[in-house]
Amino acid sequence: MSLLGSLVRKVRRSRRVKLTLLLAPPLAFLAIWFYAPFIITGLYSLDMITRAREIVFTPSLKYYERILGWRSGLTIMLRSLYFGALTTAICLLISYPLAYYISFKVKKHKDVLIVLFIIPFWVSFLLRTYAFMTLLDERSFINNILLSLGLIQQPLQLLYTDVAVITVMVYDYMLFMVLPLYANLEKLDKSLLEASSTLGAGPVSTFFRVTLPLSMPGILAGSLLVFIPAVGEFVVPALVGGPNNFMIGNLIYQIFLGARHWWIGSALSILFIAMILVLAIIYLKKVGSVGPSF
């Protein structure tokens, strides 16, 4: 009894033991479902797992070399980065005024407006994307209206284009931009803007010298939250994109499940993760240094 008691007391007192107990379940979960597969992917990419599923300790970069010499693969990779960046930029341009307006200009029922904005996102991502397909279709009401107004003679080809992929991605990911921006702007001390005006700064100067730099943390958080999933997007280009709007996610999917070449697929995945990591670090360093250092 006293042995058990002293053990319990020890556990209670030691912060490290408490922390370990607290972190054990999420760590175990991640270890099994994320870190282990990630390591296995890494091993595949270095050609350390054979067709017989045996581990060999002779790493080789030959699959990376093959990818780097593969033009269309690189094109798709660059296109993904471009689509991701464009989606992020458009999300930011649309979301900032929205978040700014709700945070600064709306006096009452801000939460209602935010909830109104969130409601569409209660619907599953896949359903929203499907719903958008019917809007972009050749026989959609958009085309019908344009046709009946005589603005166009032929129905517009909206589906299976770059525009469709970007539009749907912006629609799908906007929430992740609006919420961090709004949270950031809400925290911003409004008396700073008043201080700026008493110092002789007009509304435009105040925006660029005070509001914008102080909302950098929100812009950073929102951009990463949009860019990272958008760049690896797989569903949207598969549903509303055509063969020319292929993104990296689709390519990896095809290599793994179509060509069943796990080695190339793994090398491509790892390479892509590394690229995003580098870009994210550069972005945080460049843009992050503009913002406040708290």
Add this chain to the structure above:
Amino acid sequence: MYSVELDNIVKRFGNVAAVDNVSLKIRENEFFSLLGPSGCGKTTTLRIIAGLEEPDSGVVRLHGQDVTDVPTHKRNIGMVFQHLALFPHMNVFENVAFGLKMRKVPKNEIKDRVKAILEVVDLSGMEARRINQLSGGQQQRVALARALVTEPSVLLLDEPLGALDLKIRQHMMVELKNIQRRVGTTFIYVTHDQTEAMTMSDRIAIMKDGRLQQVGTPTEVYFKPMSAFVASFIGEAINLIRGRIQDGILTTQDLGQPILVNHGENSSEAYLAVRPEIISIDNELEGLDNILDGIVRDVIFKGSYIEYRVEVGPRVFVVHQHSRALMQRNFTVGERVKIGWRRNEGAIIPSSGV
């Protein structure tokens, strides 16, 4: 010419008149305080002068010029905010230089002027510090330097010392007054703390429920309050005797004897206000116009003075005596004493102030 003039300013928030027909004339280079309890409209008045709040009616003039419709950034004012509102993404230099940059002052001149003003507020060499590396008192002085460096015609201060602890606050009070003398600018200072207002101001405006109660020098509002509110709001304690005044004599039911007051208007209802330190206390008193018999009910030692509560009939008078008197004589609870004062030492609050 006046530095700031307010003509019949009214500002409503919903059904509440935050500022109710306020007119003020503030002189050049004056240290002027707006004093009152929270919610009295003093901050709103200040914000109207700054242009951060638009009055529903009335006129704001700065140096004789109507600026009622001029936006804040074109008014050439300086302001120190309650929570300072220093820019957290800029260092001390950038904070102070902000106003000069907005005015497109050449770079070299900005450097010189920032350096000079930082000397005035005793922060030389701190240019590169970040705001969160400064103590409360230092942040205070950065805010002051930032507001002063553009040489505004008026400096508005909204309870800037509220967040500081007592010692630094007392230090900053003296400091602020000195800085004001050195830079020679009109300061308009909002506070709910009468000590701050008394210590620094040339004149004080006392507000209550959006209305001006009295405007005067610290000694005027202290010794000659014009309303019962001002009398009890200012100072630690005051003895108010309500009664009827006829030919320099106040009669009241509370006291068995008439009280002699200054000759002036007759009034069926008025207050006589007597500060506790005006009243003498002893076993025998002579040569005073009003002498009352009483019994000591409480003796409270407050350091530099002693507070006696003396019962006279149904009333209790508060009497303050300098602690030095303790060396000679102190009175004990239950002791019979006389209290007294001269007729011209009390202030009569007219019936309009009752």
